[in-house]
Amino acid sequence: xxxxxxxxxxxxxxxxxxxxxxxxxxxxxxxxxxxxxxxxxxxxxxxxxxxxxxxxxxxxxxxxxxxxxxxxxxxxxxxxxxxxxxxxxxxxxxxxxxxxxxxxxxxxxxxxxxxxxxxxxxxxxxxxxxxxxxxxxxxxxxxxxxxxxxxxxxxxxxxxxxxxxxxxxxxxxxxxxxxxxxxxxxxxxxxxxxxxxxxxxxxxxxxxxxxxxxxxxxxxxxxxxxxxxxx
Amino acid sequence: xxxxxxxxxxxxxxxxxxxxxxxxxxxxxxxxxxxxxxxxxxxxxxxxxxxxxxxxxxxxxxxxxxxxxxxxxxxxxxxxxxxxxxxxxxxxxxxxxxxxxxxxxxxxxxxxxxxxxxxxxxxxxxxxxxxxxxxxxxxxxxxxxxxxxxxxxxxxxxxxxxxxxxxxxxxxxxxxxxxxxxxxxxxxxxxxxxxxxxxxxxxxxxxxxxxxxxxxxxxxxxxxxxxxxxxxxxxxxxxxxxxxxxxxxxxxxxxxxxxxxxxxxxxxxxxxxxxxxxxxxxxxxxxxxxxxxxxxxxxxxxxxxxxxxxxxxxxxxxxxxxxxxxxxxxxxxxxxxxxxxxxxxxxxxxxxxxxxxxxxxxxxxxxxxxxxxxxxxxxxxxxxxxxxxxxxxxxxxxxxxxxxxxxxxxxxxxxxxxxxxxxx
Numbered sequence: 112x113x114x115x116x117x118x119x120x121x122x123x124x125x126x127x128x129x130x131x132x133x134x135x136x137x138x139x140x141x142x143x144x145x146x147x148x149x150x151x152x153x154x155x156x157x158x159x160x161x162x163x164x165x166x167x168x169x170x171x172x173x174x175x176x177x178x179x180x181x182x183x184x185x186x187x188x189x190x191x192x193x194x195x196x197x198x199x200x201x202x203x204x205x206x207x208x209x210x211x212x213x214x215x216x217x218x219x220x221x222x223x224x225x226x227x228x229x230x231x232x233x234x235x236x237x238x239x240x241x242x243x244x245x246x247x248x249x250x251x252x253x254x255x256x257x258x259x260x261x262x263x264x265x266x267x268x269x270x271x272x273x274x275x276x277x278x279x280x281x282x283x284x285x286x287x288x289x290x291x292x293x294x295x296x297x298x299x300x301x302x303x304x305x306x307x308x309x310x311x312x313x314x315x316x317x318x319x320x321x322x323x324x325x326x327x328x329x330x331x332x333x334x335x336x337x338x339x340x341x342x
Numbered sequence: 343x344x345x346x347x348x349x350x351x352x353x354x355x356x357x358x359x360x361x362x363x364x365x366x367x368x369x370x371x372x373x374x375x376x377x378x379x380x381x382x383x384x385x386x387x388x389x390x391x392x393x394x395x396x397x398x399x400x401x402x403x404x405x406x407x408x409x410x411x412x413x414x415x416x417x418x419x420x421x422x423x424x425x426x427x428x429x430x431x432x433x434x435x436x437x438x439x440x441x442x443x444x445x446x447x448x449x450x451x452x453x454x455x456x457x458x459x460x461x462x463x464x465x466x467x468x469x470x471x472x473x474x475x476x477x478x479x480x481x482x483x484x485x486x487x488x489x490x491x492x493x494x495x496x497x498x499x500x501x502x503x504x505x506x507x508x509x510x511x512x513x514x515x516x517x518x519x520x521x522x523x524x525x526x527x528x529x530x531x532x533x534x535x536x537x538x539x540x541x542x543x544x545x546x547x548x549x550x551x552x553x554x555x556x557x558x559x560x561x562x563x564x565x566x567x568x569x570x571x572x573x574x575x576x577x578x579x580x581x582x583x584x585x586x587x588x589x590x591x592x593x594x595x596x597x598x599x600x601x602x603x604x605x606x607x608x609x610x611x612x613x614x615x616x617x618x619x620x621x622x623x624x625x626x627x628x629x630x631x632x633x634x635x636x637x638x639x640x641x642x643x644x645x646x647x648x649x650x651x652x653x654x655x656x657x658x659x660x661x662x663x664x665x666x667x668x669x670x671x672x673x674x675x676x677x678x679x680x681x682x683x684x685x686x687x688x689x690x691x692x693x694x695x696x697x698x699x700x701x702x703x704x705x706x707x708x709x710x711x712x713x714x715x716x717x718x719x720x721x722x723x724x725x726x727x728x729x730x731x732x733x734x735x736x737x738x739x740x741x742x743x744x745x746x747x748x749x750x751x752x753x754x755x756x757x758x759x760x761x762x763x764x765x766x
Contacts, residue, residue, distance in 0.1 A: 218736050257659060258659070291701070294701075
């Protein structure tokens with residue numbers, strides 16, 4: 112939606128991206144959509160079609176953002192994340208992962224997010240939105256699609272049992288509100304306006320949710336996943 | 343085993359019945375019981391016939407064993423056939439007593455038969471040596487076979503978990519009996535002195551056979567399991583192919599025909615994508631035909647959105663958090679939501695996908711429908727336009743819920759519906 116708003120202020124934005132997807136046609140499509148570097152600021156520096164290739168290319172090129180397909184030959188996106196864990200956690204120039212999948216099944220989404228991806232978008236996303244998401248991820252934000260927000264809410268919703276670690280395992284009221292608005296299709300800016308907070312605060316709430324999702328609440332997620340026979 | 347099909351079928355019977363060994367009320371392998379059920383005879387007659395045949399140089403035992411091996415275990419002879427006849431045979435009224443009486447009687451008969459048999463063969467003098475080992479071995483074999491039957495039966499019934507120990511004990515007892523029988527056989531034959539030699543020879547033969555046949559056997563089992571795997575795969579592929587053919591190919595053909603009508607193409611593609619996604623990622627059951635009426639809120643919301651999407655060609659993104667069964671109030675809420683979706687699709691669909699969000703939280707259900715269309719001024723809606731006023735706001739209020747409508751010109755419209763559930 113707001114693809115060029117930041118570019119307008121004169122600071123030339125550039126982001127180096129690696130594209131991981133086993134469909135050549137899809138890679139070509141994404142490349143055509145976002146790869147016009149002068150317009151979008153996105154530079155596709157590498158492509159990979161399976162897990163091994165992905166790890167090699169990512170290690171070699173050290174991109175800022177990896178667009179990662181969830182279903183890949185050789186173990187899937189989760190496996191790529193696992194083998195690139197060092198790069199994700201790197202203090203300087205960490206590699207951020209944005210999952211891009213045709214599947215919006217809960218187990219896929221939650222799986223890669225817990226694996227360390229910074230966001231999740233489906234392949235029906237428009238080119239402009241995708242570019243926007245890439246930049247947000249590069250800046251360290253989490254990108255939540257409405258659907259992802261729905262899954263997270265769902266995962267945290269059925270926590271009637273006493274939580275193991277109150278601080279870690281529960282979403283705060285505010286975080287829940289933010290997620291709910293995301294799930295309802297609001298953009299970060301609109302959420303900020305609605306809740307009378309700044310966009311930065313919205314972003315930090317979302318990041319907190321992401322952290323909680325990755326680090327804590329194994330219990331709830333496991334329970335949630337088992338209840339749905341996902342694991 | 344298909345051998346059972348070779349039994350001469352009783353054509354007078356209305357239903358085609360196959361011969362099964364009866365799992366219920368059996369003593370040994372359920373052969374007599376199954377036969378009795380199949381032939382429509384009192385089970386005791388069959389047993390007596392077997393006993394009589396047994397007297398004839400053990401023919402009965404042989405026959406019984408053949409039946410046992412060849413005929414699959416089932417519930418065939420159990421039901422109506424043997425019971426009534428069985429009951430009239432020994433004495434008067436009692437229902438539950440009767441099988442016991444019969445069993446006792448037959449057991450005694452069996453014992454007498456066995457003793458008679460032993461006494462009979464006793465005349466042979468030296469043959470006596472073989473009788474006891476053979477009987478022991480036979481008993482052991484029977485025990486183990488029955489055990490195998492039981493294991494199989496437990497698979498259907500699912501019970502008998504706590505009896506596992508007992509089963510193990512019985513199996514072990516059977517093996518021990520067979521072992522003792524064979525040992526006694528060797529000892530009695532007076533070849534105990536050469537036991538070592540015999541054992542070595544036996545071992546050599548077994549190892550030899552294993553060496554010769556082993557690789558072949560392993561290969562065969564591997565081939566078999568591989569073949570089974572292939573068959574399962576082929577079946578799965580056939581199912582996927584059928585589905586893809588049914589829906590995807592047809593849709594692609596339609597898209598080719600309507601290539602110049604972008605809206606129609608988009609509508610077809612969306613509908614197909616949704617259907618295929620449903621089919622692929624459905625957590626359980628891959629049935630193509632879903633139930634006519636959705637029973638839960640999540641299903642109903644998705645269904646309504648899908649219908650609106652199909653009808654108006656505008657994408658609707660549905661997010662559902664939590665789920666609960668539908669009740670009367672929720673049905674009303676859903677109808678209101680559906681109306682909101684239709685409005686959003688009609689008037690706000692140009693601004694991108696319509697967002698539908700439903701959440702069950704405790705006892706209240708919240709649904710929001712949001713579009714990014716041009717928006718409108720709710721107060722400026724003429725009195726005679728009933729869509730929003732009656733179908734959404736009015737319907738919610740009549741059923742004890744609330745509806746809120748927010749519309750900002752230029753930013754789209756959002757309808758929020760809130761309803762308490764009727765029951766907990």
